[in-house]
Amino acid sequence: MxxxxxxxxxxxxxxxxxxxxxxxxxxxxxxxxxxxxxxxxxxxxxxxxxxxxxxxxxxxxxxxxxxxxxxxxxxxxxxxxxxxxxxxxxxxxxxxxxxxxxxxxxxxxxxxxxxxxxxxxxxxxxxxxxxxxxxxxxxxxxxxxxxxxxxxxxxxxxxxxxxxxxxxxxxxxxxxxxxxxxxxxxxxxxxxxxxxxxxxxxxxxxxxxxxxxxxxxxxxxxxxxxxxIEARNFGPKSFRFFNSWLQREGLSDLVEKACSEEVGNATAQIALMQKFRKLKASIIDWKKGWTSVEEEEEVNLKAEIRDLDEIVDDRDLTEAQLWVFDEAKNRVRELGNFKKKDMQQKSRIRWAREGG
Incomplete structure (x- = not known):
């Protein structure tokens, strides 16, 4: 534990x-x-x-x-x-x-x-x-x-x-x-x-x-x-779709393109399943595209915060460094707020599954 x-x-x-x-x-x-x-x-x-x-x-x-x-x-x-x-x-x-x-x-x-x-x-x-x-x-x-x-x-x-x-x-x-x-x-x-x-x-x-x-x-x-005193790995998480993605630019065009592509000679049921698989893969790639920028920014900000924290171990921060430290923390908090809607949706799903 x-x-x-x-x-x-x-x-x-x-x-x-x-x-x-x-x-x-x-x-x-x-x-x-x-x-x-x-x-x-x-x-x-x-x-x-x-x-x-x-x-x-x-x-x-x-x-x-x-x-x-x-x-x-x-x-x-x-x-x-x-x-x-x-x-x-x-x-x-x-x-x-x-x-x-x-x-x-x-x-x-x-x-x-x-x-x-x-x-x-x-x-x-x-x-x-x-x-x-x-x-x-x-x-x-x-x-x-x-x-x-x-x-x-x-x-x-x-x-x-x-x-x-x-x-x-x-x-x-x-x-x-x-x-x-x-x-x-x-x-x-x-x-x-x-x-x-x-x-x-x-x-x-x-x-x-x-x-x-x-x-x-x-x-x-x-x-x-x-x-x-321990480490556990429960494996990868399953694919989830969040309502907040509907407000992201480019999703509508992506869905329209994936659904309009031909899938060859197949029954209607099989064609629908193949389109769903392609749509899922396209959404995953699309999400990676816009999250990678924000993730990189968050990593860089946190690294900057850590560097300033380490400087504090050796000497006082200058006024400029204190300002950078505060601004970096505020931006990390702002990026966290972007994810809050997704967290709220997860909570509602958990409530529906486990009961109130």
């Missing part, structure tokens, strides 16, 4: 739902941890837009006003929950992996700012971990770093870091080498690594080659963190 953790900085935006849903699908995530929901109550809120296709279970800790808030979502076919422990600053989900029968405890953390409050949270989590020898995964926004090199242009508090490191040592947690980014939170030229994921040592022994990666920031100031 793969894990995703991200400080989402508010659940309200549909773009964030699309973002998390894509991350889950692309990385085959079985358990999601979201921090800083900023919702005082999630009763009646549609968390399905963050999960996407398929069934899921979830639990949450409400925010205090607009501060904090946690949500955990998981695949019930792969993870059977036995206990939930809630705290204002963490959410612990205990259960059994249906894949292999291993007992997991997953702790979603959004730590407080003040040191004295952190001490209470560290002690509470330590008390829970001491109760059993499950496979532990602890992820979230800890609002502190482990050493001075993990901050730039922001205040470093040695006492906070020392006590955080002592807590990690006491609970005997391990952090895999992080790939992808040096800093997980970037706001302007302020950088830090306050988001992390830890695992127990029995987890390390079981999955020593687990991949731990910080992904690109797109809808939040925080990088999504992925802990991947």
């Amino acid at each position: 793969n894990f995703l953790s991200v400080n989402i900085r508010g659940l309200g935006s549909d773009d964030k739902g699309t973002w998390i849903r894509k991350l889950r699908t692309a990385n085959e995530i079985g358990f999601i941890m979201l921090q800083e929901t900023q919702f005082a109550s999630l009763e009646g809120f549609d968390l399905g837009k963050f999960w996407g296709q398929g069934v899921f279970d979830c639990d949450w800790v409400d925010a205090t006003g607009r501060s904090g808030g946690l949500v955990s979502l998981w695949d019930p076919k792969r993870f059977s929950v036995s206990q939930v422990i809630k705290n204002r600053h963490f959410l612990c989900i205990r259960g059994v992996s249906n894949d292999d029968g291993k007992v997991f405890s997953v702790v979603n953390v959004y730590a407080p700012q003040r040191l004295r409050d952190k001490r209470v949270v560290w002690a509470d989590i330590e008390g829970i971990i001491a109760q059993d020898s499950a496979f532990w995964v602890i992820g979230g926004d800890f609002n502190c770093v482990r050493d001075r090199t993990e901050r730039r242009n922001s205040k470093f508090n040695a006492l906070v870091s020392n006590e955080f490191n002592e807590f990690i040592d006491k609970v005997q947690m391990h952090e895999f080498s992080l790939k992808g980014r040096k800093f997980t939170y970037v706001s302007g030229n302020k950088c830090s690594r306050i988001d992390r994921m830890f695992v127990s040592w029995n987890f390390v022994n079981e999955w020593p080659n687990a991949e731990y990666r910080a992904l690109a920031r797109e809808e939040s100031d925080h990088c999504p963190l992925v802990l991947k």
Whole structure:
């Protein structure tokens, strides 16, 4: 089972739902941890837009006003929950992996700012971990770093870091080498690594080659963190026709041409099937033509965003680079909106197939 953790900085935006849903699908995530929901109550809120296709279970800790808030979502076919422990600053989900029968405890953390409050949270989590020898995964926004090199242009508090490191040592947690980014939170030229994921040592022994990666920031100031211990391939997707294509230039001419071509001496039924096959192939080629341009543009923009993110690891961005970074993110978001109609159609089809 793969894990995703991200400080989402508010659940309200549909773009964030699309973002998390894509991350889950692309990385085959079985358990999601979201921090800083900023919702005082999630009763009646549609968390399905963050999960996407398929069934899921979830639990949450409400925010205090607009501060904090946690949500955990998981695949019930792969993870059977036995206990939930809630705290204002963490959410612990205990259960059994249906894949292999291993007992997991997953702790979603959004730590407080003040040191004295952190001490209470560290002690509470330590008390829970001491109760059993499950496979532990602890992820979230800890609002502190482990050493001075993990901050730039922001205040470093040695006492906070020392006590955080002592807590990690006491609970005997391990952090895999992080790939992808040096800093997980970037706001302007302020950088830090306050988001992390830890695992127990029995987890390390079981999955020593687990991949731990910080992904690109797109809808939040925080990088999504992925802990991947498996990879699955469910094969190619079938051909689908989307209503939005009817507004694309050239489709009418393509259909007319494909349907008017001769197919030789054949019965009416066979001729119709042959025309359908040719029409399908023509539509696929046509779609590739106009999507390739947009896909190339999106790839280039995301590469530019990644390059600027890497520059931030070494120095401050100039005003011009900050402008390019913001404009590139806006254009990527705009391209994503072009696909929203297709996503809505997929949702309606799924609703019709699976029921409301």
